[in-house]
Amino acid sequence: MSNRDEHIVEAAGKCRVVIRNGRVVEVGTPQIQDCPLARRFACPVEEMTPEAIQRNIEARIRSFGMCTPEREVLAGPDFVPFGASELLSSAVRRGDLDAAVIASDGAGTLVAENPALIQGIGGRMSGLVKTSPISAVIARIEENGGVVLDPEAAVIDQAGGVALARTLGHRRIAVTTAVAAEAAAIRERFPETVIVGVHTTGLSREDAALMAGAADLLTACASRYIREEAAKAALLQAGTSIPVFAMTRAGKAIILGKIGETDQPFIVHSARLPVPGSQSPEPLC
Template structure:
């Protein structure tokens, strides 16, 4: 079976089978500032989302054996761009991220981090693609036979392989808590947690994330934005802010600012509506 399920633009569930988009559900929100800016998409609909998914398949082989995996920075600020900067500065040795066709992977190359993370949406499930696994590295895939997605187990695998400075992406508060527990049990290991795909989070999970992680993307999460405002945390980005939830997170975002030569905010930045 070749099937890849992701939550894409506006957190719409999308299913891709054998290189074809076979199902697109209604999105939770109908506007995304990033896709408006970079793709000219003014309103998210199932048809528009389907066309964007097909563009990605044709452009860089998303969810196919033709996947192009390396890429230079796409956004000024994004999780993959920030992780790449941390690798360049030797702050982290690897990033535990998710790639379609592989599942959870351990990556050391900044361009590979960007090529994997900067081009895809939130992956819910995936199946193995041999050609993609070969490029990433068989030994760097959590489970090459199933393309399993499990960030907690990915961190454990990275520690077992000898990495002591690890960046990891998570989409749930539960994963963040488990990873901090793993860190506490490994005295010589430092783990930096980056939260993605936050639209629709509960207030309780949002609070937990601000206590446990280092960097959080706002997406269209009302709860994340509310807590960030209450805590007056350091942030970058206007339409879709990225927040520093820790001192390390603030340092990382400022490192990224320095690397790109400063921040230019759009005065007319539009916030996704409605926030959820």
């Protein structure tokens, strides 16, 4: 790694964390006080404090090399039933999608058509704000069929990633984004793309409305406004504590396809959305 090695993620509670040369050097203030998902992490975050979040990030660095040359990029089992990476890897595995445009620490935006690569990167990744290129990580991604948009700078440019996927011959493409304006721009430029809105905690009311209008699938995280927008137009909700909403028929098909390939029991019934769970992040923001 070089002297410019720096990675910025938004971890549990949308807490800004800076990692340089494999070490956590800065931890911000979480925006929420409790998260049921964070309490189920491999290294649980029982209390939303900078110290607990730093321990979680350091555990990720040790266990799978996050933001280091040792970064593992493949994974098999689901981490959660309806996470973005779980839904997209399932859809690619079934052949409903050709590829997914995602972002990885150490590589930036990339195109992946290997379900294990989609899950290995996305299932372990918090909200990635900025990253630096790590040659070993990029090589590992390429060895497993991934194509990195900009290996020299590891830029995060999801619209550019969709354009790259199209030049590679893919047509049934999904993309993740945490930026409402980017989601809207992708919808306008590539209207057939499946857009997955992720890491939505803290979105303004205006950005939540923009994201809901552009996305096919929308993770609610701890966003009050995403839940309000989903109440207006969502076709299907997966999960209750931290729900994922299908905003279009394309998104609905991906969730139903994921349900169809598992033996896990589910209940399906009509309801006014969103349906709250017994536990939710607190406070919604």
